[in-house]
């Protein structure tokens with residue numbers, strides 16, 4: 001839209017006398033539909049967290065191209081996918097070019113072989129069966145589908161801090177009140193504070209009763225994994241309140257002590273818990289996309305209706321099954337060779353991460369808040385990065401990082 005001011009026009013006949021005139025464009029109003037914005041989405045405060053972290057990281061890199069950034073943004077993987085897994089996917093892709101090997105829409109719940117392999121690899125002795133497993137395109141997508149299953153009338157509790165998809169999907173579903181700027185929390189959500197003081201496990205005696213409890217172990221972002229004793233308390237708490245736990249075990253394979261890898265290791269959990277999990281962090285499937293959700297047949301709504309039947313209805317309506325190529329990859333992950341390679345890869349990543357954490361921890365504990373300005377003068381690149389990020393550190397709080 002032109003806003004021409006003070007143009008000299010000399011074209012004869014157009015204006016009797018050459019001179020100055022003003023041409024001011026009328027303000028343009030964009031066409032709008034008659035559809036009102038979903039008020040629940042309008043409650044969201046900002047974009048989803050991780051794209052925002054990536055944007056700030058890119059801006060930082062543009063300003064400090066030599067900075068070595070330890071990204072604490074989206075939990076993407078860095079190791080290439082082992083060949084035994086990609087070969088299986090390549091074969092399945094090629095087979096799709098043959099009459100015998102072609103397959104179209106799969107079962108919405110996942111291929112029978114994959115459901116059976118997940119049940120036996122992860123829940124062998126826990127009484128979870130093939131029919132309880134719903135194979136999906138990833139845990140995040142299942143979290144959204146679970147919210148659709150629960151609807152907008154439920155109340156939910158969530159660890160604080162935790163993976164942002166639980167709260168955001170709850171807001172979008174309309175389960176929450178407005179965002180409170182002073183407390184930085186949404187109304188109607190029960191935030192279960194997890195911090196060093198309580199060993200990153202909430203004080204359940206101070207947590208209000210809700211219908212749904214999202215619980216992630218090992219937790220993103222704290223990394224804390226709940227012990228058997230803590231999970232036993234959580235299951236009992238859910239039972240006492242008649243709640244359903246949505247247990248996110250996306251990082252369970254990273255557990256190296258005897259903390260449970262599945263909520264179903266806790267007696268009675270099948271009656272109160274759904275578990276959602278993923279191949280993303282085990283096999284580098286963040287881009288391939290494959291996960292699963294366990295909805296045990298023992299889990300019932302208050303009227304006695306099986307939760308799994310409704311989840312099956314959601315999955316059949318909103319999903320057409322995970323990609324057949326991804327499922328071939330998942331099956332290869334769960335072969336004896338695939339499982340062995342995944343464990344070795346994770347152990348390697350674990351050691352590398354532990355080394356980085358030790359390096360960062362030693363830098364962090366060397367300085368206190370008052371000395372932050374000294375950090376920038378340090379040669380150590382990590383100290384420099386921390387300072388340029390304006391990170392604040394608690395005086396005297398020395399984090400304890402177990403060895404690799």
Ligand SMILES: Cc1ncc(COP(=O)(O)O)c(C=O)c1O
Pocket residue numbers: 074075076137138139140141163216219220248250277278279280285286290291
């Ligand atoms: C705790 C947690 N759950 C789920 C996901 C998403 O997993 P997926 O890639 O299977 O969607 C992530 C990804 O970062 C995560 O951190």
